[in-house]
Structure formats: C-alpha cells, structure tokens
Amino acid sequence: MLRELLEIKKEMEPIIHDCSVKIQVAAREVIVRKREYEIYGPMIDRVYLDNAIYIKIFGSGRDTKSTKVDIKNGLYMVYVAPDKPTNQEIMNKLKIAFESIDNKFISRILELNRRMKEVINKTQTTLAKASNMNVLIETNLGEASAAHKFVITIKYLKDNQKLELKNSKSAGSFRDTKNHINLVVEKSTDSAVCEKLLHDVEIYFIGNGK
Numbered sequence: 058m059l060r061e062l063l064e065i066k067k068e069m070e071p072i073i074h075d076c077s078v079k080i081q082v083a084a085r086e087v088i089v090r091k092r093e094y095e096i097y098g099p100m101i102d103r104v105y106l107d108n109a110i111y112i113k114i115f116g117s118g119r120d121t122k123s124t125k126v127d128i129k130n131g132l133y134m135v136y137v138a139p140d141k142p143t144n145q146e147i148m149n150k151l152k153i154a155f156e157s158i159d160n161k162f163i164s165r166i167l168e169l170n171r172r173m174k175e176v177i178n179k180t181q182t183t184l185a186k187a188s189n190m191n192v193l194i195e196t197n198l199g200e201a202s203a204a205h206k207f208v209i210t211i212k213y214l215k216d217n218q219k220l221e222l223k224n225s226k227s228a229g230s231f232r233d234t235k236n237h238i239n240l241v242v243e244k245s246t247d248s249a250v251c252e253k254l255l256h257d258v259e260i261y262f263i264g265n266g267k
Contacts, residue, residue: 058180059209059263062173063236066198066207069169076162080112083154087147108167111135112155116144124148128155131163173198180262187257188213205235211262212241213254229255231263238263 109131116138126134126148134155138144177194185192193212197203212220213228220241228240228251240254 058176058183058261059236059238061176062196062198062209063207065169065173065176066203069166069173069198070204072162072165072169076110076158076166079158079162080155083157084114084151087150087154108170109133110163110166114138114148114151126152128152128158129160129163131167132158183261184211184213184257187261188254190214191216191218207236209236209238210241211238211258213243213246215243218243231255231258 110133112128112132112134114134114136116136118139120139121137122140124136126136128134132155134148134151136144136148136151138148173196177196181192181194191214193214195210195212197206197208202208212225214220220243224244225241226244226246228242228246230240231238238258240251240258242251242254
C-alpha cells in the first residue's frame with residue numbers, strides 16, 4: 058500500500074508543478090507592486106479532501122479578510138487581503154486570469170487525489186481490523202513540502218477519541234531520507250501495544266501482508 062501511495066505521489070508532483078507554473082504566469086499578468094499594498098503568491102496550497110484545489114493569495118496590510126472565490130469546477134482561490142477597492146479589483150482580475158488554467162491539470166490532480174484517498178481508506182480499514190482500534194491516516198501529499206519529505210501520520214484512536222499534543226505520544230516511526238511514517242497513540246498506551254502496531258504497519262502497509 059505504501060508503494061501505491063509513492064507511485065501516486067510520483068505522478069502527482071510534476072503535474073502540480075506544471076499547474077503551479079501556469080498559475081504563476083497567469084498571476085504575473087495581474088499582480089503588480091504598488092506602494093500601498095503588496096500581494097504575495099499565488100501558490101497551490103494543497104489538494105483538499107473536499108476534492109478541490111485552492112490557490113492562495115496573500116496581501117499585506119492590516120484588517121485583512123479571507124474571501125473564497127470560485128474559479129471553475131474543482132479550482133478555487135482563497136484571497137486574503139485588506140478590503141479596499143484596489144485589492145477587490147486585483148481579486149476580480151485574478152479570477153478571470155485563473156479561468157485560463159487548463160482543465161486537464163485540474164482533473165488529473167483531482168483524479169490522483171481520489172486514487173490516493175482510496176489507498177488510504179483501504180489501509181485504514183486493514184490496520185483497524187488488525188488492531189481493533191480506529192485508524193486515521195494523514196499525509197502531506199498535495200502540499201509543496203511533500204516534494205522534500207513525504208510525511209504519513211497514522212493515528213490509532215479509541216471510540217470518540219481525538220488525539221492532540223497533550224494526550225498523545227509517538228508509538229514509533231519508519232524513516233528514510235524522503236519518507237517519514239509516524240505512528241501516534243494515546244499517551245497511556247502500553248509499549249507492548251506500540252510494538253504490535255509497529256509490526257502491523259510494517260506488515261500490512263510497508264510490506265505486502267494480507
């Protein structure tokens with residue numbers, strides 16, 4: 058299952074890069090620096106779990122507000138800037154510029170994201186069955202940081218439990234130069250249980266166990 062995720066990641070990264078270049082080119086036609094404000098961005102923020110790509114634009118200044126702007130199906134802009142006419146004008150121009158982004162980039166990224174979720178759901182089910190616990194897997198796939206370090210966090214939870222920093226601990230990890238797999242459990246979890254969970258992940262996720 059890890060191999061499938063890494064294959065999806067390998068496919069997704071160059072497409073996200075190409076899409077990001079298209080976004081930068083479109084934005085440069087619109088964003089100009091003026092003394093009273095400055096816009097930072099744009100960038101693909103991430104592929105969200107609601108099956109959408111968000112382009113995030115940041116404007117400097119006080120009293121900023123965040124506006125979600127629909128560009129086209131599956132593509133949105135989050136525009137964070139002070140609420141004044143010059144920024145509103147730029148937001149409207151960016152919306153028009155981003156409409157030129159080819160649908161093939163959007164649909165391909167979202168299709169890969171759908172495949173990624175299928176693998177994650179399958180892995181969660183397998184690990185939950187092996188451990189008799191609820192399992193939640195989070196990754197940074199779709200974020201720019203994933204190109205340097207792919208982080209997979211596997212959280213083991215009891216019913217109606219939410220793991221936070223204060224009530225959780227690491228049950229161990231698997232790491233190489235580019236991939237980090239971290240296991241997180243409730244703080245009072247016995248070390249023998251942690252060892253069992255590490256073994257489950259090694260067999261069913263990293264390896265090819267059935």
